[in-house]
Amino acid sequence: MTCETLTAEDAAALLLTWYDRHHRDLPWRVSPPMARQGVVADPYHVWLSEVMLQQxxxxxxxxxxxxxxRLWPTVEDLAAADSEDVMKAWAGLGYYARARNLRKCAEAVARxxxxxxxxxxxxxxxxxxxxAYTAAAxxxxxxxxxxxxxxxxxxxxISRLYAVETPLPAAKAGMRQLVSRLTPADRPGDFAQAMMDLGATICTPKRPACTLCPFHMKCMALHSADPETFPIKAAKKEKPVRLGAAFxxxxxxxxxxxxxxxxxxxxxxxxxxxGTDWSARRDGETSVDARPFAAPWEPCGTIAHVFTHFELRLSVYRANVAEALPAAGGWWEPIATLNMQxxxxxxxxxxxxxIxxxxxPG
Ligand code: SF4
Structure with missing residues (x-):
């Protein structure tokens, strides 16, 4: 089987036909049948989902x-929201700078x-x-x-369709040009969502389902090598480790x-x-100053958490106190309502x- 040349016209026709039948139904998305009835995606929904989907x-x-x-049905509602309420609603999604920017952005759109x-x-x-990515989306x-x-x-x-040999992230600019060349003037939004869906459901990182792929006659990686070797990535640097203690x-x-x-x-x-600040040197044994008050603190293990730029290892200490001590700058939160913080x-x-x-639950 030889690899046929992929023209922009082919790419749009093959991918959009596939998308019309196999698109994912997502709560922020207008599906092709609805789009044909004139329904358009709400920019607020698209923006909110795209910010949340990062990472x-x-x-x-x-x-x-x-x-x-439910909490903020419109961008104006989000702009008027209390920052702390937004942070609470975001808790658990990670990358919290996104939540802070979310409200700032809503304010800018509203005002x-x-x-x-x-x-x-x-x-x-x-x-x-x-x-750049969110704006384009x-x-x-x-x-x-x-x-x-x-x-x-x-x-x-894209890296597989064109068997791109340049490693990421250096390959990004060239890949953007390739996507730009393939994106049609008609239904560019559906084309973008179709590419995302194809990557998420068919052209997966491991064991891509090439026989079900609309591009299988046109894919250079499939015809010349092992698709799984793409995208080629530059060797990762090891993340530095920081240490700290939590009480x-x-x-x-x-x-x-x-x-x-x-x-x-x-x-x-x-x-x-x-807790202590998080540094490359300090560990839980040298953290007396960070204890919020005198109490019978007992070590109870270590937890690890990976941030974008470093790995954190926290020594955790627990103290049982007979009654709530005066709250110096903090507060005592019942376990039952911790999830609302x-x-x-x-x-x-x-x-x-x-604990x-x-x-x-329960
Ligand atoms: S043929 Fe396979 S590797 Fe190529 S784009 Fe389709 S799923 Fe990906």
Whole structure:
């Protein structure tokens, strides 16, 4: 079997025919049959889902997307929301700078654009927290602009279709040009979503289902090598390790001592248990100064959490106190309502290490 040349016309025809039959039904998406009836995607929904989907799976995002729309049905509602409520609703999705930017962006749309998202990539990129990828995705999906949308799924498909030998991330600019060349003037939003769906469901990282792929006669990787070897990635640098300690105090009424992190910096504005700063040298044994108050602190293990730029190892200490001590800058939160706090995953891990039943239902 020889590899046929892929023209832009072929790519659009093959992929959109496949998409019409096999698209994923997603809560923020207008499906092809609805689009044919004139329904257009709401830019607020597209933006919210795209921000949530960065670094997070579709499955995890669905529940958060529904929750945000229930709490804040319009971008104006989100703009008027209390920042802490937004952080609480976001807790568990990770990468908390996204939540801070989410509200800032909603404010900018509400105040500077009368509640309507700009309809060009350039206008969208000027909004807080909206990068090149998100701007292209909103422009294509919500405004049917012929924008080149390149996420991780699309990178994988393109790298295989053209057997791209340049490693990522250096290959990105060239891949964007290839996507740009393939994106049709008619239905560019559906084309972008179809590429994402193909990458997510057929052209998967391991064992791609090439026999079901609309491009199987045109794919250079399939005809010349092992598709799984693409995309080629530059060797990863090992993440540096930082160390720290976390102090989980519980009183005899089953309440945990919490405090709010400073508004700026990593996990800014989120809720935490007291602890040391996180450095390359300090460990739990040298953290006496970070204890929130004198109490019979006992070591109860270590947890690890991976951030984008480093791996954190936290020594966790637990103290049982007879009654809630005066709250110096923090507060005592009943275990039953811990889930309503803006606790990032790393803090939930620390609390669960000290109190195994803390987040178990019932
Ligand atoms: S033929 Fe296989 S490797 Fe090529 S794009 Fe399709 S699923 Fe991916």
């Amino acid at each position: 997070t799976t579709v499955q995890a995002v669905k529940a958060y997307f529904d929750k945000f729309l 500077e654009h009368g509640g309507r998202f700009p309809d060009t990539e350039e206008g969208l990129k000027a909004l807080p927290g909206v990068g 909103i422009a294509a999906i919500a405004f049917n602009r012929r924008s080149a949308v390149l996420d991780g799924n699309v990178e994988r498909v 989980v105090a519980i009183d005899n009424a089953d309440a945990v001592y919490l405090r709010k992190r400073p508004d700026t910096g990593l996990l800014g504005g989120m809720t935490e248990v007291p 803006a606790l990032p995953t790393v803090m939930k891990k620390a609390i669960a290490q000290a 195994p039943h803390a987040f178990k």
